[in-house]
Amino acid sequence: MSAPGRSIPPSSPASKSSPLGTALATIRDRDYLLDRAGVIFKGIGDVHPGTHFLGYVKYYPDARGDRVLFGRTYRQNSVVSKAFGILADRPECYLYSPAVGCVITGVPREDIVTHYSCRQTLAALHQTPALLGQTAVSEDLLTIINWIVAAGAADVIGVTGSFLVGACNARAAPAQPEDPGGCVMTLERGRFVTLDGPSGVGKSTTIQALRDELFNRGIAVRQTLEPTTRDIGRFISAHFSHIRSHALACLVAADRYEHVEHEIEPWLSAGDTVVTDRYLASTLVMQQLDGMPLKFLLDLNAHVLMPDLAVILTAHPSLIAERIAARGPRNRFHHDPTVPGREVDLYDETAQTLMTANVKVLVANTSDATPSEATATIADAIPESPVASAA
Numbered sequence: 326m327s328a329p330g331r332s333i334p335p336s337s338p339a340s341k342s343s344p345l346g347t348a349l350a351t352i353r354d355r356d357y358l359l360d361r362a363g364v365i366f367k368g369i370g371d372v373h374p375g376t377h378f379l380g381y382v383k384y385y386p387d388a389r390g391d392r393v394l395f396g397r398t399y400r401q402n403s404v405v406s407k408a409f410g411i412l413a414d415r416p417e418c419y420l421y422s423p424a425v426g427c428v429i430t431g432v433p434r435e436d437i438v439t440h441y442s443c444r445q446t447l448a449a450l451h452q453t454p455a456l457l458g459q460t461a462v463s464e465d466l467l468t469i470i471n472w473i474v475a476a477g478a479a480d481v482i483g484v485t486g487s488f489l490v491g492a493c494n495a496r497a498a499p500a501q502p503e504d505p506g507g508c509v510m511t512l513e514r515g516r517f518v519t520l521d522g523p524s525g526v527g528k529s530t531t532i533q534a535l536r537d538e539l540f541n542r543g544i545a546v547r548q549t550l551e552p553t554t555r556d557i558g559r560f561i562s563a564h565f566s567h568i569r570s571h572a573l574a575c576l577v578a579a580d581r582y583e584h585v586e587h588e589i590e591p592w593l594s595a596g597d598t599v600v601t602d603r604y605l606a607s608t609l610v611m612q613q614l615d616g617m618p619l620k621f622l623l624d625l626n627a628h629v630l631m632p633d634l635a636v637i638l639t640a641h642p643s644l645i646a647e648r649i650a651a652r653g654p655r656n657r658f659h660h661d662p663t664v665p666g667r668e669v670d671l672y673d674e675t676a677q678t679l680m681t682a683n684v685k686v687l688v689a690n691t692s693d694a695t696p697s698e699a700t701a702t703i704a705d706a707i708p709e710s711p712v713a714s715a716a
């Protein structure tokens with residue numbers, strides 16, 4: 326799968342492409358880093374510890390903000406110390422710096438989904454000036470870039486996002502709706518990938534590895550799950566032990582419709598690839614285990630967004646039972662020793678049901694593949710073009 330065409334192509338053949346610039350290995354002072362929570366950090370310095378990239382919060386999602394990025398409203402933070410308040414519930418973003426002698430902020434490396442490189446953008450614009458079009462702003466920008474390159478300073482000076490967005494907007498405004506070339510920030514819809522399978526088969530483990538694999542391929546990923554962390558999803562998780570049958574089937578469908586409307590669809594529209602831990606297939610299996618007829622479940626979910634790729638993880642039932650026993654039962658299904666075998670059979674049937682509905686399905690067996698092997702197979706199977714649409 327290639328990276329969605331979100332911005333300027335990378336200029337250096339040696340660097341791995343990412344939606345907004347260079348590979349992480351080349352992070353430099355003042356580059357921007359977008360993390361999983363949607364916070365944008367401004368990198369500080371060119372030397373970073375092994376676990377984090379040092380930086381402070383530059384923009385953060387806030388309804389009171391005055392700029393929109395990938396469908397979200399952002400607020401600018403110009404006071405370094407305020408980053409501590411914005412990150413109040415993110416202890417993983419604080420670290421002690423022996424060099425500075427105090428606690429500073431940074432973004433954990435594994436949380437980064439996008440890297441915007443100011444220097445690489447400068448190089449790309451110098452190489453392909455047409456990317457900026459013909460406006461007074463872009464002409465000024467190109468004059469400056471040419472001057473920087475001629476002075477041999479391209480390795481230390483870059484194009485900041487603010488300058489680029491200014492140039493981009495100046496050109497985008499007069500463009501006609503049918504003229505897609507109005508702005509360098511073109512967005513292609515992301516891909517929607519679902520991961521389902523029996524409890525303990527390895528969904529969480531695989532999804533973590535898949536997120537890293539896609540990130541390394543330069544793809545911006547949103548990781549999510551069902552039941553969701555929204556109101557209905559939290560209600561399901563809190564009452565799963567005693568709500569079942571028709572009521573539970575209706576609740577999980579309601580949670581899914583909210584999930585699609587408020588999270589999955591906006592993220593896909595913003596160009597992100599969305600990977601969810603459990604989706605429709607889990608309903609077709611878990612609610613059948615609860616005695617619900619398949620037709621009732623398909624009717625309830627008739628209008629949910631179908632995935633571009635539905636991954637069904639499977640394994641030998643005895644291995645699944647061993648994994649569940651090793652970590653201890655977490656819900657009412659885990660106490661029934663017949664469940665892993667019935668789940669495996671129902672997921673096989675569900676794979677067929679989804680294929681009949683023209684969904685691309687990948688069945689991956691975690692009994693004989695390591696998480697990284699399973700992950701590479703899944704990443705390779707993600708379609709080049711998005712096909713997901715509401716049924």
Ligand SMILES: Nc1ncnc2c1ncn2[C@@H]1O[C@H](COP(=O)(O)OP(=O)(O)OP(=O)(O)O)[C@@H](O)[C@H]1O
Nearest residue numbers: 523524525526527528529530531648691694695696
């Ligand atoms: N491909 C794999 N090969 C070997 N072991 C694996 C693999 N994937 C996961 N495991 C192991 O299986 C156990 C369960 O994994 P995990 O928690 O990811 O399952 P899960 O499907 O997300 O479970 P649940 O749905 O109940 O949350 C873990 O101990 C994990 O290390």
Ligand SMILES: Cc1cn([C@H]2C[C@H](O)[C@@H](COP(=O)(O)O)O2)c(=O)[nH]c1=O
Nearest residue numbers: 524551552577603604607608611612656
């Ligand atoms: C999406 C979905 C979930 N469930 C149930 C199945 C599981 O027992 C829990 C989720 O917990 P886990 O930690 O991911 O194993 O929710 C369901 O019954 N129907 C669904 O559609």
